[in-house]
Each structure stands twice: as C-alpha cells, then as structure tokens.
Amino acid sequence: MNRNEMLRQLHEVEEWDIVIIGGGATGLGTAVDAASRGYRTLLLEQHDFAKGTSSRSTKLVHGGVRYLAQGNIKLVRESLKERGLLLKNAPHVCSSLSFVLPCYDLWQKIYYGIGLKLYDLMSGKLSLGKTKIISSKKAKTLLPTINAAKLSGAIVYQDGQFDDARLALNLAQTVAEHGGVVLNYCKLISLIKTDKKITGVKLFDEIDGKTYEVKCKVVINATGVFTDEVLKMDDGAAKNIILPSQGIHLVFDKKYFPGNAAMMIPKTSDGRVLFAVPWHDKVIVGTTDTEIKMLSLEPKPLEEEIEFILQHMNKYLQVDVHRDNVLSTYVGLRPLVIKNKSQKPSMMSRSHTFIVSNSGLVTITGGKWTSYRKMGADAVNNAIFSAKLEKKTCVTEDLKIHGWKNDTDKNDVLHIYGSDAPDIKNLCNENASWDEPIHPAFPNIEAEIIWAVRNEMAMTVEDVLARRTRILFLDAKTAIESAPQVAKLMATEMNKDNNWQQQQINAFNELGKQYLLS
Numbered sequence: 001m002n003r004n005e006m007l008r009q010l011h012e013v014e015e016w017d018i019v020i021i022g023g024g025a026t027g028l029g030t031a032v033d034a035a036s037r038g039y040r041t042l043l044l045e046q047h048d049f050a051k052g053t054s055s056r057s058t059k060l061v062h063g064g065v066r067y068l069a070q071g072n073i074k075l076v077r078e079s080l081k082e083r084g085l086l087l088k089n090a091p092h093v094c095s096s097l098s099f100v101l102p103c104y105d106l107w108q109k110i111y112y113g114i115g116l117k118l119y120d121l122m123s124g125k126l127s128l129g130k131t132k133i134i135s136s137k138k139a140k141t142l143l144p145t146i147n148a149a150k151l152s153g154a155i156v157y158q159d160g161q162f163d164d165a166r167l168a169l170n171l172a173q174t175v176a177e178h179g180g181v182v183l184n185y186c187k188l189i190s191l192i193k194t195d196k197k198i199t200g201v202k203l204f205d206e207i208d209g210k211t212y213e214v215k216c217k218v219v220i221n222a223t224g225v226f227t228d229e230v231l232k233m234d235d236g237a238a239k240n241i242i243l244p245s246q247g248i249h250l251v252f253d254k255k256y257f258p259g260n261a262a263m264m265i266p267k268t269s270d271g272r273v274l275f276a277v278p279w280h281d282k283v284i285v286g287t288t289d290t291e292i293k294m295l296s297l298e299p300k301p302l303e304e305e306i307e308f309i310l311q312h313m314n315k316y317l318q319v320d321v322h323r324d325n326v327l328s329t330y331v332g333l334r335p336l337v338i339k340n341k342s343q344k345p346s347m348m349s350r351s352h353t354f355i356v357s358n359s360g361l362v363t364i365t366g367g368k369w370t371s372y373r374k375m376g377a378d379a380v381n382n383a384i385f386s387a388k389l390e391k392k393t394c395v396t397e398d399l400k401i402h403g404w405k406n407d408t409d410k411n412d413v414l415h416i417y418g419s420d421a422p423d424i425k426n427l428c429n430e431n432a433s434w435d436e437p438i439h440p441a442f443p444n445i446e447a448e449i450i451w452a453v454r455n456e457m458a459m460t461v462e463d464v465l466a467r468r469t470r471i472l473f474l475d476a477k478t479a480i481e482s483a484p485q486v487a488k489l490m491a492t493e494m495n496k497d498n499n500w501q502q503q504q505i506n507a508f509n510e511l512g513k514q515y516l517l518s
C-alpha cells in the first residue's frame with residue numbers, strides 16, 4: 001500500500017462506482033465489501049486509518065453479553081456469527097480468550113451461568129468453547145489478584161479479542177489488493193450534485209495541500225460520530241441522529257493483573273459493565289458510557305471516569321492502584337443512534353442503522369467493530385439500490401483478510417503481522433540495525449517503522465506509535481521517549497529534513513501528554 005500510487009489512481013479513474021467517507025471499521029469494512037464485489041471503490045479518511053473510535057475499543061470481538069441481558073437476541077446472534085467469521089478470516093489479529101465473571105452468591109452463579117451457557121449455545125458451530133461454572137479456588141488461579149473476599153465461584157466463558165488498529169490497516173490492505181483505492185489524510189469538504197443527486201465529491205489532501213474533485217455514482221457516509229456533519233453537507237436542514245457517548249480505558253502493567261484470562265464485571269455499583277483485559281503484555285481496564293456534547297478526534301477523559309475505573313480496580317482486585325500507575329489512558333466516542341431521547345447511553349441500541357437520502361447519499365452508522373463486515377455488506381446493498389448499480393454478490397463471509405495466517409507463533413514479536421512477518425524480518429538484511437528494538441522497554445523493532453512507511457501508508461510519527469505499533473496506547477511515556485528515533489528513521493526513509501523531524505517530535509510530545517494522567 002503506497003500513498004503516491006493511490007493518488008495516481010485517484011487521477012486515473014474517470015468515475016468511481018462507490019466513494020466511501022471515513023476510514024474506521026465501518027468505512028473500511030464497506031470498502032472491502034465494495035472492492036471485493038468488483039466495484040471501483042475509493043475510500044477517503046480525513047486523518048489516519050482508525051484514528052477515530054476504531055483504534056480506541058476494548059479490543060473485544062464479541063456477541064455482547066450485556067445485550068443478551070437487555071434482551072437484544074437478534075444483535076447478539078448476529079454479532080456471534082460475525083465473531084466466528086472474523087476469527088476464521090483474520091486469525092493473525094483475532095484470537096479466543098477466556099473471560100472470568102466473578103460471582104458472590106449462588107443466585108449470581110445460576111443467573112450468569114444460565115445466561116452465558118445460552119450465549120455459547122447461540123454461537124452454534126462458531127462456538128469458541130463451552131461456558132463453565134468454576135469454584136472460587138479455580139477462579140483465583142485464573143485471576144491471581146482477584147479480591148477473593150466473599151467470592152463464591154465464577155463463570156468462565158470464551159469470547160474473542162483483537163488488535164483494532166491493526167485489523168483496520170489489514171482491511172485497508174485488503175481493499176487495495178482488490179483494486180480499490182484508500183487515502184488517508186484526505187477530507188471530504190463537500191458533495192457535488194447534479195439535478196439534486198450526488199454525482200461526486202470535493203476533497204482536500206492534507207499532505208500535498210491540494211483540493212480535488214472526483215466523480216462517482218454513489219457516496220457512502222461512514223463517518224462514525226461525525227455522521228451528522230456529512231448529513232448536513234447533503235441537507236442543511238437534516239436533523240442530528242447521533243448521540244456521542246464517551247468511553248475511557250486505563251492501561252496498567254501486567255503485574256496488577258497477571259495471568260492470561262480477562263475479567264468481566266457484569267454490573268458495577270452504577271449498573272455498568274467493566275472489563276480487565278490482558279493485551280500486548282499490559283492490562284486494559286474499561287470502559288465508561290458518558291454522554292458528551294463536543295466531538296473530537298482526541299477526546300479527553302473526565303475526572304469522574306478515571307476515578308470510577310480506579311475505584312473499581314481497587315475494589316475487585318487485591319491491588320492498590322493510583323493514577324501514577326496508569327501507563328496510558330485512551331478515550332473513544334461511540335456513535336450511538338438516537339431512537340428514544342430519554343434513554344441512557346448505556347441502554348441505547350448497538351445495532352447499526354442506515355439511511356438513504358433523497359440525494360442518493362447512503363449513511364451507515366452505529367453498530368460495533370465486531371459487526372463491521374455485516375455493516376459493510378448492508379451499506380453496499382443500499383448503495384446498489386440507491387445508485388442502481390449492476391448487482392454483484394457479497395463475498396466477504398469467506399474472504400481472507402490481508403495478513404491471514406492461522407498458525408502464528410505468539411512468541412514471535414512480529415506475529416501480529418501474520419503473513420507479512422517474514423518480509424518485515426527480511427528488511428533487517430538491508431540494514432542489520434533495524435532488528436534493534438525501537439525502545440528497550442518494548443519488543444517492537446525498527447524494521448516495523450520502515451515497513452509502516454513503505455507498505456502501510458504511515459505519514460507521521462503518531463501513525464507509527466499509535467496505530468502501526470500500539471506503543472502510545474500501551475505506555476505513553478515510552479512512546480514519547482521513542483518519538484525521536486521514530487522521527488529519525490522516518491525522515492531518512494521519506495527524505496524529510498531536520499525541520500520535519502523536530503515538528504513531528506513536538507507534535508507527538510503534545511499528543512503523548514494527553515495519554516498520561518498528570
């Protein structure tokens with residue numbers, strides 16, 4: 001995947017079948033669907049792929065145990081099917097994980113035990129393993145730091161886990177493999193209409209500072225929490241349909257939560273669900289559900305959200321954690337669709353919604369990462385209908401995602417790259433020093449930086465430290481310390497001067513500070 005090559009194709013194609021706005025899970029899933037059906041597909045992302053909510057999830061590929069408790073059987077069944085397909089089609093970035101749900105009385109064991117057995121049964125052939133009721137002694141071996149006071153046992157169930165930003169990049173690569181064009185740092189600035197129907201888009205390329213116009217048959221709006229902005233570009237009088245809800249995560253050293261299983265607290269004191277999930281040798285704890293008014297690509301955690309997570313960690317685990325122990329904090333915005341204004345965000349539906357406007361604009365929003373493939377298929381089906389495109393069948397149920405490899409060795413530092421790993425290793429033949437770690441505290445090697453620039457359209461130090469590797473999300477201080485070395489290697493590879501390097505380091509330092517709790 002090379003950005004100059006993508007730009008060249010942007011100018012060569014006279015008219016695109018489908019232009020997709022938004023390079024998160026929804027837009028990329030839609031682009032994979034469209035390109036693999038054989039439509040001429042262009043995707044535009046205003047910042048980097050997965051810069052928005054799609055790099056800020058709890059990293060679960062799940063049916064949503066919580067939605068089962070809310071009685072949303074259809075959503076759970078659909079998500080469990082998608083979970084199974086994802087683990088089959090992208091096994092290098094997704095895997096099965098045991099979740100332990102601690103129980104404090106017999107009633108909880110019966111209630112959650114039945115619910116989670118049902119959860120497993122609903123996944124049918126795509127089950128990841130049986131739900132079990134275990135003793136408190138066994139629970140302590142799976143969760144060594146659990147606060148065992150009054151613990152009467154636990155339920156263990158299986159769900160999926162993934163690396164969200166890496167999957168997003170793999171989806172972009174899959175689009176490219178099927179002849180589609182994906183462009184990061186390209187913002188939609190207006191919709192072009194002929195006789196009130198959308199016939200093209202105007203975009204701004206932040207890298208070359210130029211504005212372009214392209215023709216297309218249909219535009220799909222997959223801009224997450226920014227959905228209303230695009231709806232208003234189409235119709236200034238359009239009503240808002242999105243209620244953004246913020247969720248934060250705190251990341252800690254694994255010593256506070258050793259072991260390989262995750263913990264799920266189904267009902268905190270104020271009725272929320274809380275997860276502690278081992279991820280890339282750290283532990284992620286979250287999340288929250290806070291209605292917010294201001295949209296941002298870098299939302300900030302609220303004090304009460306931080307306190308909520310710290311308090312619950314100290315309550316459910318035998319640990320004494322404070323803000324100083326937080327390695328990184330990251331915040332995402334859920335694009336919840338308003339159906340009933342009086343509902344609390346945590347009770348609002350996670351099903352996806354689509355709208356076809358009079359101008360032909362197709363909007364797809366809501367949903368969750370796990371259901372990205374189904375959302376993409378639905379969006380393309382609507383686009384076919386809206387623009388009267390020649391009908392072509394969806395092929396993504398069996399489509400292998402770029403990097404597919406089902407026998408990755410988890411001890412290999414490059415295993416997350418799947419089938420690309422040998423090519424990254426080979427870069428070290430070009431320069432032996434690229435085999436060195438970017439930072440002594442992390443296993444990521446310098447060759448990953450070169451790979452990210454050459455093959456994954458990384459344009460900035462942030463792209464490398466936040467989404468090509470996940471160092472910023474895992475340990476913000478280490479990420480800040482790594483920035484000068486990343487900038488230096490990128491500058492050489494991209495032919496940039498010292499000025500560029502310094503600007504990149506300064507910009508990343510500013511960003512990195514936001515992931516640290518002062």
Ligand SMILES: Cc1cc2nc3c(=O)[nH]c(=O)nc-3n(C[C@H](O)[C@H](O)[C@H](O)COP(=O)(O)OP(=O)(O)OC[C@H]3O[C@@H](n4cnc5c(N)ncnc54)[C@H](O)[C@@H]3O)c2cc1C
Nearest residue numbers: 022024025026046052053054057058060188224247369370
């Ligand atoms: C805290 C939290 C935890 C979650 N955990 C999970 C989980 O564990 N599992 C799960 O399945 N789901 C989870 N979700 C849900 C999931 O992350 C989201 O549903 C999904 O990422 C939304 O993807 P999206 O593509 O719709 O939005 P986004 O990822 O936000 O993508 C939209 C993109 O559109 C771009 N854009 C906006 N305007 C323009 C424009 N004018 N031109 C070009 N580009 C534009 C933005 O820059 C952005 O990158 C979680 C959500 C949150 C908030």
